[in-house]
Amino acid sequence: MLTNLFSSTTIPVLEEVAKFSQIRHTTLAGNIANLDTPGYKFRDLSVDEFETRLQEAIEASRRPPDPYTPNQNASSEERLHAFVAKKPHTILYHDKSNVELEQQVAQMVKNHMQHNLALTVMNQQFALLKTAISGQL
Amino acid sequence: MFPALDISTSGLAAQRIRMNAQSSNIANISTTHNEQGEPEAYQPRFVIFQTDEEVGAYGAPGVRVSSVEVSDVEPIWRYEPHHPDAVKEGEYAGYVAYPNFNMMTEFTDAMEAARAYEANLGVIDITKDMQTQTLRILA
Secondary structure (H helix, E strand, O other), X not given: OHHHHHHOOOHHHHHHHHHHHHHHHHHHHHHHHOOOOOOXXXXXXXXXXXXXXXXXXXXXXXXXXXXXXXXXXXXXXXXHOOOOEEOOOOOOOOOOOOOOHHHHHHHHHHHHHHHHHHHHHHHHHHHHHHHHHHOOO | OHHHHHHHHHHHXXXXXXXXXXXXXXXXXXXXXXXXXXXXXXXXXXXXXEXXXXXXXXXXXXXXXXXXEEXXXXXXXXXXXXXXXXXXXXXXXXXXXXXXXXXXXHHHHHHHHHHHHHHHHHHHHHHHHHHHHHHXXXX
């Protein structure tokens, strides 16, 4: 009953977005902390891959569950949070580090906005549900 | 969320230690005595940074100071025969050993450390905001 209540909204999707951007924030914070560490290569989570997999997961949840493959949704979470990838496609400084402060800060601000966007929409969804439950405006 | 705070804090601490080494270098730019009071030029200190996987999470490491190295650069020899620290005999008789490092380099390094410190503080602000927003769901 409750599962149906929440899955009729976009709350589960927003939850994944918030979770992803929190973990991505941690990786970006690690990059900025290691600005001056010689030999450090910056790490990041792939937003594109996350979006593709989230899309797949949303489509899978809309299909009726297949009785022959149990626990389809159980592994969805670990599929959403992909591993941390090291990107070599940047300028290498003389200390063999490739962290660019401007780029990292820009990514972090974007990630921050995405996170807050997800949470704001989630709050609105909760408010809507509340209104529906109380039955009055 | 909390690992992000720890990571940024490790960055702050590391940059502060680096700043300490640089201010020590600049303060001792004319020091010709060592701690024992013997004539010896001050040797500049270098802070070595290293990634610290213990602080981090999700594959994102923190940073720590692995060691503070003392340079072994040849001092600058200045001819000051009446200086009490002048070498009495040998090849460098009458010369005083002065620390050999560039003040400009130290200042630019100090500025870099200050900027990196600020960057970490900025990250902490963003982290705090994200946490506040998350907690607001409960309200």
